[in-house]
Amino acid sequence: MENMIEFLKTRRSIRKFQDRPVEEEKIEAMMKAALLAPSSKSSRPWHFVVVDDKEKLQKMAESREMGSQFLSGAPLAVLVLAEEKKSNVWVEDCSIAALLIQLAAHDLGLGSCWVQVRNRMKEDGVSTEDFLKEVFEVPDGMKMECIIGIGYKDEEKRPVDEAKLLTDRVHRNKF
Numbered sequence: 001m002e003n004m005i006e007f008l009k010t011r012r013s014i015r016k017f018q019d020r021p022v023e024e025e026k027i028e029a030m031m032k033a034a035l036l037a038p039s040s041k042s043s044r045p046w047h048f049v050v051v052d053d054k055e056k057l058q059k060m061a062e063s064r065e066m067g068s069q070f071l072s073g074a075p076l077a078v079l080v081l082a083e084e085k086k087s088n089v090w091v092e093d094c095s096i097a098a099l100l101i102q103l104a105a106h107d108l109g110l111g112s113c114w115v116q117v118r119n120r121m122k123e124d125g126v127s128t129e130d131f132l133k134e135v136f137e138v139p140d141g142m143k144m145e146c147i148i149g150i151g152y153k154d155e156e157k158r159p160v161d162e163a164k165l166l167t168d169r170v171h172r173n174k175f
Helices: 004-010 024-035 054-061 069-073 090-107 128-135
Strands: 046-051 076-083 111-116 142-151
Touching: 004 090, 024 046, 024 076, 024 090, 046 054, 046 090, 054 069, 054 076, 054 128, 069 142, 076 090, 090 111, 090 142, 128 142
Parallel strands: none
Antiparallel strands: 046 076, 076 142, 111 142
């Protein structure tokens, strides 16, 4: 891996993917990264549903009013969810694991993009979470955080320009 700052500057949200499956060893590596995520009190409340079935990816694409449609062209997605009763900070725990999936994907030469599930709705007024719980037969007691769409990039984006970083948002010793 190159230096961490350069690595982070080149990780961008990718919504266009090649029509090419992600190799099993890369899927396993991303899931290992997720399972290595730290969690509050080592509660590890997260679960991951790896999806490569085209019909289910299409359902995921239809799960929100906006922002999820690109999943219909993704070869892979990971649904990140948690056992709500295991941790009162499951949102944070899942967010860390989801980010590690994205960083691992980037390290493996893949692109990815986060799709928010929690607190989002479909056009018909049904919550994204309720819709996906039915599609994936998710048991009671589980809460969903996000979907990570993953695949080989079919678009290129420039690295983040450091000159555009909001350095005025960094405070020292007082706000």
